Amino acid sequence: MSVLENTKTTGSNLMATSFQCTLVTPERQLVDQPVTYASIPAWDGLMGVEPQRAPLMIKLGAGAL
Incomplete structure (x- = not known):
């Protein structure tokens, strides 16, 4: 499973330029880093996230991933 959330803003611009990508499996956390785009292979097709x-x-x- 993957949980994504917006975390970074720049200056007076309140639009996020990146988001925190956290990839967690039942066994362990695999990824936890800021990204500007993520291409995620979901069970029902490829999903692009900005x-x-x-x-x-x-x-x-x-x-x-």
Whole structure:
């Protein structure tokens, strides 16, 4: 499963330029870093995620993150 949330803003511009990408499995946390874009293989297809997206939790499919 993956949880994504907006975290970074720049100066007076309140638009996020990156977001915190956290990838967690039942066994351990695999990723926890700021990114500007994430291409995520979901169980029902590839999902592109950019800043300002609402937080989400998805079931991962096979593929590269």
